[in-house]
């Protein structure tokens with residue numbers, strides 16, 4: 092059972108904070124919650140909304156339909172009316188009520204948020220009035236919200252808290268007096284309400300990095316990645332570490348490379364355009380074998396495309412970007428919990444394989460918030476790879492250390508500046524084992540092959556490709572990243588329609604796990620690759636590695652809107 | 668144990684053309700570091716791409732030979748990662764004042780405690796003789812057969828107005844003088860730019876050793892010159908059309924690293940990795 096609520100208005104009207112208050116309150120009550128914020132690339136004005144899905148079991152996406160719409164302005168009704176289920180309801184200003192009449196199958200409850208707020212002396216309190224009315228309509232007592240309000244406005248002082256609570260009360264009282272009540276409303280509380288955390292993918296990613304011992308971030312502001320920077324600034328102040336707001340992304344990644352070379356677990360976070368600027372340096376990290384972590388929170392591309400909308404269009408660049416050949420690891424968290432675990436693991440992989448690791452997130456995953464169980468610390472066990480100790484260096488006793496020694500595994504011993512006897516040159520030119528530039532063919536071949544070999548034995552205990560469904564499904568749904576929630580629910584819905592569907596979700600994209608993926612594809616009658624990019628980049632990757640060209644079709648969405656259940660169901664019905 | 672010059676020699680023979688000014692720069696750097704008693708494993712030479720960029724391979728310290736133009740961000744981060752290291756950034760005029768000039772402004776305003784040595788030969792050496800951002804107007808090159816016509820970049824003035832706290836110029840024909848300047852630059856707590864006239868004997872037939880010997884004046888030993896006076900520095904640079912050596916400007920202001928809120932005494936590179944279970948619990952509480 093689930094219930095969806097949405098509040099919409101103009102940007103700058105407090106839509107976000109109202110949405111968060113609602114979501115956090117229900118999370119604290121013990122519900123599972125998923126919250127998605129829709130906004131535009133402008134600061135004030137323009138339509139924005141915040142949708143919250145509340146359920147009695149874990150939810151992984153914001154859902155196709157809507158039960159209750161709270162509209163602070165007219166456009167919020169026009170934009171969102173179609174999403175309401177028959178029997179759903181709208182709470183709106185009396186002046187906008189006529190707009191809701193386009194849907195005779197939904198109830199419209201007019202309430203003047205604006206004048207109630209103005210009575211209290213501040214139009215900005217509109218959102219609190221709206222929250223109060225929502226709570227009443229759902230049968231929630233004002234007291235359940237008090238704590239969240241207090242926390243949210245703690246910095247702003249007692250006056251702001253009191254006036255918000257007062258506005259909330261007024262809205263609640265008004266809706267109660269009218270006897271408004273939405274049926275069916277919220278699901279019953281889970282039997283054993285659990286302690287939930289309510290966090291975004293970006294929040295979890297920053298925490299995961301911190302837990303892994305990341306102590307350096309260089310980044311240049313870009314939506315939707317900047318939150319990661321904000322968080323690490325606060326964390327590093329407390330635990331040690333440096334965030335450098337770089338002058339551009341070229342500087343950002345080169346800084347991360349410099350810090351990683353110097354021995355710190357270092358990363359940079361960005362989104363599409365910034366990631367493109369980093370390509371040359373990605374190659375440097377690959378050939379110089381520097382363990383740097385790069386987070387790409389994708390948004391709609393190309394160029395500055397859709398800066399505030401989600402997409403998965405950077406996959407090809409993550410897999411193939413930068414000139415020449417380098418070993419690279421690309422991992423894709425699918426959930427908020429994954430963001431924590433994968434971020435932590437990224438540093439282990441980077442140091443274990445001494446190569447860049449790209450963490451592929453996207454706006455939907457990075458900025459949506461979900462309730463999660465308290466994150467497990469186990470995943471963050473630190474593996475720093477092959478670091479040579481001072482004692483070992485003393486025993487070797489050379490002035491020029493063979494940092495790029497050719498080994499059977501392709502992984503070489505690493506030293507850190509400051510270690511006596513460990514001196515070497517890290518560089519982007521081809522080099523011999525001590526880092527001296529070379530051009531002779533045998534050395535070139537030995538070094539290229541050494542690097543290419545290092546991922547042969549790739550292993551990760553954390554990064555997983557997930558599969559659910561029968562061994563030989565009629566339809567195999569394949570996805571990566573944030574489409575996990577919609578695909579998972581779509582698979583269940585299809586099962587209910589009698590379609591034997593399976594769901595394979597890739598957490599590891601490079602090195603491509605062919606041994607795991609291709610047999611699954613071979614077992615399926617039809618394969619539907621679900622992704623948010625017009626050219627079907629994941630489908631292309633599968634076709635490159637597995638023989639299934641004639642059985643693969645795509646379910647695509649590239650309008651910036653997160654994928655919906657019905658998109659997938661429709662695509663499957665076309666082929667099943 | 669005394670640090671000797673020998674320590675900074677490597678087993679690889681430099682690939683510079685015989686007579687290249689970069690030999691002088693490398694020798695001077697070795698003397699400077701040795702005179703300060705800093706052992707090679709505590710020095711990191713971060714270099715750019717160009718003939719000049721080879722210096723990280725020829726100098727017996729830890730080295731990172733970065734991308735074209737990206738010396739300063741890389742060097743900045745090495746210093747932030749480990750404040751106990753001596754970080755020398757080095758590259759050419761094309762590297763630092765062409766493709767990487769934006770980073771110069773930012774490294775200067777940050778006042779990172781690194782020394783940036785630019786081997787300025789007024790030409791692109793490694794790519795065989797094109798005009799560089801410091802080429803004198805009128806100089807004919809492969810890309811400007813009728814002579815360069817753009818206004819040159821003025822690195823010393825640019826560094827001073829961008830907030831650099833140590834700005835000097837040397838000549839690789841005067842290794843002793845250059846070594847003294849470099850030692851001062853390394854000792855200086857903050858961003859130090861040392862622009863070095865380092866002749867390219869192969870491609871630049873105008874700005875030769877002889878030409879520099881005739882053209883250069885120095886502020887060294889000038890009792891009336893006050894390097895803490897910013898305006899005086901700028902006007903001396905202007906008056907000499909940049910053809911002046913010595914320490915032109917020197918001032919004090921907190922370094923970038925000293926102001927980063929999360930940096931303590933202990934280098935980040937040796938901080939224990941990870942987080943305790945209690946700390947994680949504490950951080951998670953914020954999301955309840």
Ligand SMILES: Cc1ncc(C[n+]2csc(CCOP(=O)(O)OP(=O)(O)O)c2C)c(N)n1
Nearest residue numbers: 716717718719735759760761762791792793
């Ligand atoms: C991104 C990029 N563009 C171009 C080049 C080619 N390139 C190599 S060195 C160089 C110029 C070097 O000139 P300078 O910095 O003055 O150094 P010099 O060789 O004179 O010491 C260029 C353009 C490159 N390596 N990378």
Ligand code: SF4
Nearest residue numbers: 684687718792867868
């Ligand atoms: S080409 Fe010029 S700069 Fe390069 S090594 Fe030869 S003399 Fe030096």
